Amino acid sequence: MRFWLMKSEPNVFSIDDLVQCPNQTEPWEGVRNYQARNFMREMECGDLAFFYHSNCKETGIVGVMKIVKAAYVDDSALDENSPYFDSKSSVEKPRWCCVDVQFVEKFKRTITLHELKANIELSDFQLVQRGNRLSILPVTDTQWAFIKKPDISFQIS
DNA sequence: GCCAACGTTGGC
DNA sequence: GCCAACGTTGGC
Numbered sequence: 001m002r003f004w005l006m007k008s009e010p011n012v013f014s015i016d017d018l019v020q021c022p023n024q025t026e027p028w029e030g031v032r033n034y035q036a037r038n039f040m041r042e043m044e045c046g047d048l049a050f051f052y053h054s055n056c057k058e059t060g061i062v063g064v065m066k067i068v069k070a071a072y073v074d075d076s077a078l079d080e081n082s083p084y085f086d087s088k089s090s091v092e093k094p095r096w097c098c099v100d101v102q103f104v105e106k107f108k109r110t111i112t113l114h115e116l117k118a119n120i121e122l123s124d125f126q127l128v129q130r131g132n133r134l135s136i137l138p139v140t141d142t143q144w145a146f147i148k149k150p151d152i153s154f155q156i157s
Numbered sequence: 158g159c160c161a162a163c164g165t166t167g168g169c
Numbered sequence: 170g171c172c173a174a175c176g177t178t179g180g181c
Contacts, residue, residue: 007178007179009179033178035164059180133162133163134178
């Protein structure tokens with residue numbers, strides 16, 4: 001099993017929105033970046049992912065979700081009325097994919113980007129590296145375990 | 158809203 | 170295949 005981090009702007013789709021979904025499950029649509037897409041293709045059922053809120057007041061990790069369906073065609077790329085429509089994609093040659101994610105837990109508080117950056121243990125974490133814009137990225141076992149430690153809040157330097 | 162950093166596009 | 174122009178991301 002592998003670990004991931006997936007970003008979403010909470011004003012578009014937040015962890016609370018995921019909780020409201022039927023079965024607390026939702027297709028992770030709209031990824032339009034090849035690197036991020038390729039990571040989605042590597043995902044397997046049962047993989048876990050941090051839910052990250054980006055582009056908002058308190059950016060950071062807000063909870064955990066589970067991959068419950070491996071990569072399949074993202075139909076929103078083929079839907080002219082979708083904000084994620086991509087004219088370069090087609091039924092014959094679909095360019096984009098999505099996975100289904102299911103809510104697992106919401107943290108009592110946000111683990112902020114600031115404190116993730118403050119921990120030397122996470123200096124290799126892609127998220128905290130300069131200029132990183134990837135909306136989906138892998139998390140190592142070590143990084144996952146570290147972030148999930150209940151006392152991370154006391155490790156701010 | 159600004160802007161640095163990065164990705165994509167398209168002319169050549 | 171290069172690279173300038175443009176678009177997007179996302180922290181601040």
